[in-house]
Amino acid sequence: MSFIDRLDAAVEGKGTPAMVGIDPHLDLLPEEFSTARDERVHRADRARALERFCVELLDVVADRVAIVKPQSALFELLGADGVRAFESVCAHARSAGLIVLGDVKRGDIASTASAYAEAYLSPDPKSGVPLCDAITVNPYLGRDTLDPFVDVCGETGGGIFVLVRTSNPGSDLFQHHGNPPLWSAVARSVDAVGERLLGACGYSSIGAVVGGTHPRELAEIRAALPRTCFLVPGYGAQGAGAEDVVAAFPDRARPWRGAIVNSSRGIAFAWRKMEGVHWKDASSVALDEMIAELARVLETGRT
Amino acid sequence: MSFIDRLDAAVEGKGTPAMVGIDPHLDLLPEEFSTARDERVHRADRARALERFCVELLDVVADRVAIVKPQSALFELLGADGVRAFESVCAHARSAGLIVLGDVKRGDIASTASAYAEAYLSPDPKSGVPLCDAITVNPYLGRDTLDPFVDVCGETGGGIFVLVRTSNPGSDLFQHHGNPPLWSAVARSVDAVGERLLGACGYSSIGAVVGGTHPRELAEIRAALPRTCFLVPGYGAQGAGAEDVVAAFPDRARPWRGAIVNSSRGIAFAWRKMEGVHWKDASSVALDEMIAELARVLETGRT
Numbered sequence: 006m007s008f009i010d011r012l013d014a015a016v017e018g019k020g021t022p023a024m025v026g027i028d029p030h031l032d033l034l035p036e037e038f039s040t041a042r043d044e045r046v047h048r049a050d051r052a053r054a055l056e057r058f059c060v061e062l063l064d065v066v067a068d069r070v071a072i073v074k075p076q077s078a079l080f081e082l083l084g085a086d087g088v089r090a091f092e093s094v095c096a097h098a099r100s101a102g103l104i105v106l107g108d109v110k111r112g113d114i115a116s117t118a119s120a121y122a123e124a125y126l127s128p129d130p131k132s133g134v135p136l137c138d139a140i141t142v143n144p145y146l147g148r149d150t151l152d153p154f155v156d157v158c159g160e161t162g163g164g165i166f167v168l169v170r171t172s173n174p175g176s177d178l179f180q181h182h183g184n185p186p187l188w189s190a191v192a193r194s195v196d197a198v199g200e201r202l203l204g205a206c207g208y209s210s211i212g213a214v215v216g217g218t219h220p221r222e223l224a225e226i227r228a229a230l231p232r233t234c235f236l237v238p239g240y241g242a243q244g245a246g247a248e249d250v251v252a253a254f255p256d257r258a259r260p261w262r263g264a265i266v267n268s269s270r271g272i273a274f275a276w277r278k279m280e281g282v283h284w285k286d287a288s289s290v291a292l293d294e295m296i297a298e299l300a301r302v303l304e305t306g307r308t
Numbered sequence: 309m310s311f312i313d314r315l316d317a318a319v320e321g322k323g324t325p326a327m328v329g330i331d332p333h334l335d336l337l338p339e340e341f342s343t344a345r346d347e348r349v350h351r352a353d354r355a356r357a358l359e360r361f362c363v364e365l366l367d368v369v370a371d372r373v374a375i376v377k378p379q380s381a382l383f384e385l386l387g388a389d390g391v392r393a394f395e396s397v398c399a400h401a402r403s404a405g406l407i408v409l410g411d412v413k414r415g416d417i418a419s420t421a422s423a424y425a426e427a428y429l430s431p432d433p434k435s436g437v438p439l440c441d442a443i444t445v446n447p448y449l450g451r452d453t454l455d456p457f458v459d460v461c462g463e464t465g466g467g468i469f470v471l472v473r474t475s476n477p478g479s480d481l482f483q484h485h486g487n488p489p490l491w492s493a494v495a496r497s498v499d500a501v502g503e504r505l506l507g508a509c510g511y512s513s514i515g516a517v518v519g520g521t522h523p524r525e526l527a528e529i530r531a532a533l534p535r536t537c538f539l540v541p542g543y544g545a546q547g548a549g550a551e552d553v554v555a556a557f558p559d560r561a562r563p564w565r566g567a568i569v570n571s572s573r574g575i576a577f578a579w580r581k582m583e584g585v586h587w588k589d590a591s592s593v594a595l596d597e598m599i600a601e602l603a604r605v606l607e608t609g610r611t
Contacts, residue, residue, distance in 0.1 A: 048432075078420045082423045082427045085389075086388075088384075088387065091388075092387055110446070124390075129351075130347035131351070146474045175450035175452030178450045179493060187485050190481070194481070
């Protein structure tokens with residue numbers, strides 16, 4: 006089954022478009038995982054502590070969300086040992102029935118892009134399953150550099166989410182360059198390459214990253230890309246609320262459909278704002294709140 | 309010493325701005341490394357064969373070039389085992405006196421960008437040396453996402469090369485978007501952030517990737533960025549010749565200064581175009597030719 010149809014069914018099953026980002030920032034980990042940030046400790050042991058935190062976090066959220074997004078940078082920080090932890094975390098997520106979106110933001114030319122696509126989306130020769138169900142892709146090098154990813158997605162049933170409009174404060178400088186802005190040109194390319202991989206659900210396995218911190222543009226990009234599933238980052242710690250992301254969801258009849266909304270630090274490190282609460286309980290409470298908030302605006306908050 | 313001053317001295321010492329890309333495409337490896345592409349073999353053994361090829365290639369070129377550019381994608385293809393090989397290849401290059409430019413094309417927001425910068429440019433707690441001397445960075449997310457890399461470079465004496473104008477056929481679509489084109493806005497940001505890290509040689513440790521396949525723009529970008537060192541990809545297999553890259557070098561008195569010119573497949577896989585020649589001899593001949601061609605145009609070919 007195509008990535009987008011698997012995602013659509015999984016979101017339908019869980020009843021929420023909430024996604025949890027697995028961003029194990031060393032400095033923010035609970036004390037019981039402090040080995041991960043101890044530079045005197047062997048790197049493999051640090052990576053094991055990092056992995057243990059991520060696995061426990063996955064177990065907290067697995068029954069309530071369809072999809073999780075591990076952030077590669079925070080694993081790469083521990084080199085090959087960290088990448089091994091990334092692989093274990095992705096495998097654990099899959100075994101818990103979760104869809105895995107690897108936040109790797111790769112992008113390169115021709116055969117190099119193919120290598121990235123294969124690395125993350127092609128089945129491993131031994132296990133027969135790919136490392137990730139989908140990954141994020143950076144479009145700066147051009148539409149021709151998206152094609153190798155789309156080709157691999159077509160062969161393997163994987164997906165990509167192309168950066169269109171990111172959630173950081175300075176994203177305007179280049180993404181809003183020109184008139185019409187660059188993001189609109191990138192969006193057109195996403196729509197064009199996505200046509201090759203339309204799923205039965207009506208959306209494409211080629212998605213777009215559109216930050217929740219630009220609510221007006223979110224509506225504009227949604228109107229321009231009716232068949233594109235959006236990954237909406239920026240919820241929670243980065244400042245976007247449920248009202249800000251509602252424009253990503255176009256379907257009144259099936260309000261969950263068409264986007265996934267990510268919170269990373271707001272879930273994983275919720276304990277830092279809840280004194281005396283165990284980190285897992287804090288994450289669980291924060292996730293319940295996010296799911297309830299999204300449900301409220303999706304069911305009643307449409308204008 | 310800053311990255312750019314180390315690079316400047318090393319290029320001066322070797323007498324050439326030629327750089328060799330270490331891009332171990334599995335399908336192109338000589339037969340003696342065919343284990344690397346054999347999917348029936350354990351991944352760790354495949355990665356060891358990949359590593360062996362790269363180490364032998366480094367030994368072929370180490371006496372003649374100042375800097376090499378391992379391509380991360382082709383190592384990531386073999387997962388954590390491949391990343392371990394990447395680490396060994398980088399360490400071997402350093403031990404052979406080479407400067408290591410990791411072609412990773414990373415880019416992300418805020419603390420995530422910091423994690424990437426630390427992963428590649430901060431000293432390892434055990435060995436005391438960083439994985440790479442410099443890396444390539446993708447600017448799509450905005451100038452604010454370059455700052456964490458620049459901060460780490462300032463602390464560690466590392467460098468980055470920001471993608472401005474890439475060498476692939478479709479790079480115009482986004483990089484030439486708008487009027488003035490996007491690349492000029494990116495170039496301005498590179499110049500601005502680079503000011504913080506000017507070396508004694510007059511160039512900055514914040515460089516730019518400017519493809520050799522757009523010779524007219526190369527001259528225009530050079531005029532706009534007088535203090536920026538260029539990484540010029542596209543030489544050889546991608547179609548750029550020595551005449552096409554000469555505009556990257558602004559200094560008549562010291563003609564090697566101001567840019568490094570990369571050839572990957574043209575060196576590593578030269579044997580595929582030289583029947584009956586051992587792959588190492590073919591690589592060696594191809595590198596000599598590249599160095600001689602660059603010397604010819606830099607010494608005599610300026611207009």
